[in-house]
Amino acid sequence: MPYKNKADRDAKHEWQLEKKRPGAHEARMERQRARRALDKKGVNRKGKDVAHKVALANGGSNADGYTLQSPHTNRSFKRKPNCKPVK
Numbered sequence: 001m002p003y004k005n006k007a008d009r010d011a012k013h014e015w016q017l018e019k020k021r022p023g024a025h026e027a028r029m030e031r032q033r034a035r036r037a038l039d040k041k042g043v044n045r046k047g048k049d050v051a052h053k054v055a056l057a058n059g060g061s062n063a064d065g066y067t068l069q070s071p072h073t074n075r076s077f078k079r080k081p082n083c084k085p086v087k
Helices: 011-020 024-041 071-075
Strands: 049-052 066-069
Touching: 011 024, 024 049, 049 071, 066 071
Parallel strands: none
Antiparallel strands: 049 066
């Protein structure tokens, strides 16, 4: 849930939690590289998400390809009971 006041957010705690999850840092870097590549090309991605054709949670990467999608389309897909995306 978003914070009403940015000062209430404990960024240090969030960073510590991310370090504990295996592969979380690498996945975040993949997403960041994809966004920066689109920015470098001059693509206007305002209001859009960078969607990977093969989800990073399913072992995808930037080499598999990525596109721009609306947030609703990118964030709504079937999931398994353990919250992982269905292949």
